[in-house]
Amino acid sequence: xxxxxxxxxxxxxxxxxxxxxxxxxxxxxxxxxxxxxxxxxxxxxxxxxxxxxxxxxxxxxxxxxxxxxxxxxxxxxxxxxxxxxxxxxxxxxxxxxxxxxxxxxxxxxxxxxxxxxxxxxxxxxxxxxxxxxxxxxxxxx
Numbered sequence: 001x002x003x004x005x006x007x008x009x010x011x012x013x014x015x016x017x018x019x020x021x022x023x024x025x026x027x028x029x030x031x032x033x034x035x036x037x038x039x040x041x042x043x044x045x046x047x048x049x050x051x052x053x054x055x056x057x058x059x060x061x062x063x064x065x066x067x068x069x070x071x072x073x074x075x076x077x078x079x080x081x082x083x084x085x086x087x088x089x090x091x092x093x094x095x096x097x098x099x100x101x102x103x104x105x106x107x108x109x110x111x112x113x114x115x116x117x118x119x120x121x122x123x124x125x126x127x128x129x130x131x132x133x134x135x136x137x138x139x140x141x
Contacts, residue, residue, distance in 0.1 A: 062116075
């Protein structure tokens with residue numbers, strides 16, 4: 001499944017996959033507990049494929065960041081826990097994305113990226129990342 005079908009909903013923990021569209025929004029299923037909920041157009045929703053991380057030179061798509069974490073961890077869960085200290089999270093993120101912009105990427109953002117990566121990894125949803133990050137880099141050129 002591509003990141004086009006995975007969303008984050010403001011105020012709701014975890015990630016959701018899109019199930020179907022309705023007249024006033026859509027139905028999404030939680031990746032945490034598989035519960036379905038109706039999401040209206042008033043909710044603040046972010047599609048993972050449209051999220052990017054600031055670096056000193058450009059914005060790197062989240063799929064590329066996930067791919068770098070996947071390469072670093074050999075496809076396994078992250079070696080750092082999202083609840084670790086700010087310094088430990090930043091040190092880990094520097095290993096994954098050495099030129100990320102420290103002024104615009106906060107520890108809370110790093111924590112979210114790590115949580116999301118682990119959730120997607122748990123559900124075997126990282127397989128399409130290599131093709132997706134190639135496609136996005138081709139579109140940018």
